[in-house]
Amino acid sequence: MKVLISGYGNIAQRHILNLLSLTSISELVILRRTNACIEDDYGVNTLVYRDLDTALLQHSFDMALVCSPASDHFSQIETLIKSGVPCFVEKPVTTDWKLAEKLLEIHRDHPTPILLGYDLRYTSGFKAVAELINAGVIGEIWRISAEVGQYLPDWRPNKNYQLTVSSQRKLGGGALRELSHELDYLNGLFKFQLHDLKVNSRNHTFLEMDCENEVQVIANAKVAQQAYEPSIYIALDMLSRKTYRRLKVSGSDMDLIWDLVEQKVKLCSDKMESDIDVTENANQPYINLLKEFVEKVQHHDCDNSPILQGIDVMEFIKLIESKAK
Structure with missing residues (x-):
């Protein structure tokens, strides 16, 4: 080739x-x-x-x-x-x-x-979470919380972060686009439609960049799995000195927690706790x-679904930016 x-x-x-x-x-x-x-x-x-x-x-x-x-x-x-x-x-x-x-x-x-x-859609963790949610294991979902934090200067240690794509608006930088994996996997899991959005978008001066380095979204959503509309919380930042990435889905019967850094999926309630090992090589x-x-x-x-997938993410970004303070 x-x-x-x-x-x-x-x-x-x-x-x-x-x-x-x-x-x-x-x-x-x-x-x-x-x-x-x-x-x-x-x-x-x-x-x-x-x-x-x-x-x-x-x-x-x-x-x-x-x-x-x-x-x-x-x-x-x-x-x-x-x-x-x-x-x-x-x-x-x-x-x-x-x-x-x-x-x-x-x-x-x-x-x-x-x-x-x-x-992230190609990880063992995503597959396990999708199977559990679609099987209705946790009951009726009432809250979905997705968070990620990674310190931008550590992303490419051999480069000045100020010169990278991630810190420049004109090149498509900023937390919303650079950390849009969360928006994509959430849509992959729930096919959600957000409404009643409240958005806090900040460019904290701790990093020298001309675009947002933290975004918080609070909303309600229609999801594919049920008629009841859960609340949504999404937090993206490029400032956290210790990397974290996790999803918590709260249900009427139990909670599901996916720690993407530790590569573990946990089901828990006041009566039980079960860990599912989704460890794999980071390159897999x-x-x-x-x-x-x-x-x-x-x-x-030549299926066009990947482009539709990309459009879904960009429409979420458009909606979030329209509500940003």
Whole structure:
């Protein structure tokens, strides 16, 4: 296979190594902002380009991995889809919902395999939680709480965080887009529709960035599993010095707690407590993602549900931003 990689950050490098373990690659073309040589030896012919159009003019590709800043996603995906190149796209699909909707129209006219990089749906924990919730084990749900906190300077220790995508609004940075995994997995589990939102969005000065680094959402929601509408609490921050990531679903019979850092799912009430071990190698969800993408490419599966998935997330972000104080 001949593969195009747009962007060469940590996630792109992870994807390259995983892809090499899944399929045979004869040529690797890396699109990056500089012409700097790639020091890593991947054992295949590796070329560097600064311009997508030039790369497409001089090469044909079996697939592309779009790991560039979100602000570049729409133009790159549009060009690749119209060229018939299957696309794996890192989150978020675009910077706003209008571009995501337009991308859906382009995909309808140029059906091409596509997949989004929301890896939390591919964890053992997500699978276990989905099975328990859909089985009605915890009773009627009355509250859903999802929280994540990660200290931005620790995300990429070898880089100045102020120069990264995550801290720059124009590149699609900020807590809402960079931590949109929570919005995606919540929608995957509950297919919820939020209403009666109250939002607190802050750019705390402890970090030097021009976009929000903390967002709190309180709302009510319609969910797929029941008629009763539970309350929702979502907290995203890029400031917590100790990383945490957890989901708590409170039901009429018991609580379900998914600790994504400890990789444990717990069912508990005043009468019982049961732990479910969902431990796996931290790289496994990324492998699962790319394995599905490779299979989509091999079978020319042009399903547009990944774009619809991305649109759902962007519509949530639009709604939250419209209510932000």
